[in-house]
Amino acid sequence: MKSITKKIVLLGNEGVGKTSLVKRFVHSIFNDQYLSTIGIKISKKTIQIEDTEVNLMLWDIAGNMMSKTLYQNYLKGAHGVFLVCDGTRPETYEAVIQEKDMHINVDFKESIAYLIVNKSDLMTEIDKNKLESSKVDFYTSAKTGDNVEFAFQRMAENFVDTNT
Ligand SMILES: Nc1nc2c(ncn2[C@@H]2O[C@H](COP(=O)(O)OP(=O)(O)OP(=O)(O)O)[C@@H](O)[C@H]2O)c(=O)[nH]1
């Protein structure tokens, strides 16, 4: 079997659920407690797509790092970027839209960037109407697990050349 290794970075403000998404995807667990990430945490999960083993290196970057220039370094060599916001906090959505349009799509053009609106389990119709749905790639809930595996799977599929 073919084996490839890809780096995926998760970005977004504090408390939007980046660590929770990784834990849900990698370990199938969820915790209501909020333990802010310090710096960066790297996790690994291997999934199989067709005849390819895809090793995903997941770089979970603390939200409070986003204001610091140091965090640019962590993006280097990223094959994929998940920009994560909290669907109940519009300011976190504005922040990732800005980050995606002004920075990721400009300085990291070669990486695939997806926008995730997390905490869909808490979202009301009013919350949904505040977001421009055309800019959203996935609505997820790390709590219920809704769409989480699907989002990572979709990302991984980009890395696999299905013609070979
Ligand atoms: N209801 C609900 N709560 C969530 C969801 N995802 C995360 N949370 C909660 O939101 C809080 C923050 O989650 P984290 O995963 O720690 O957020 P983070 O983005 O890693 O935060 P930083 O590490 O500070 O950048 C925790 O209390 C989680 O339990 C979700 O989909 N639904």
Ligand SMILES: [Mg+2]
């Ligand atoms: Mg975290």
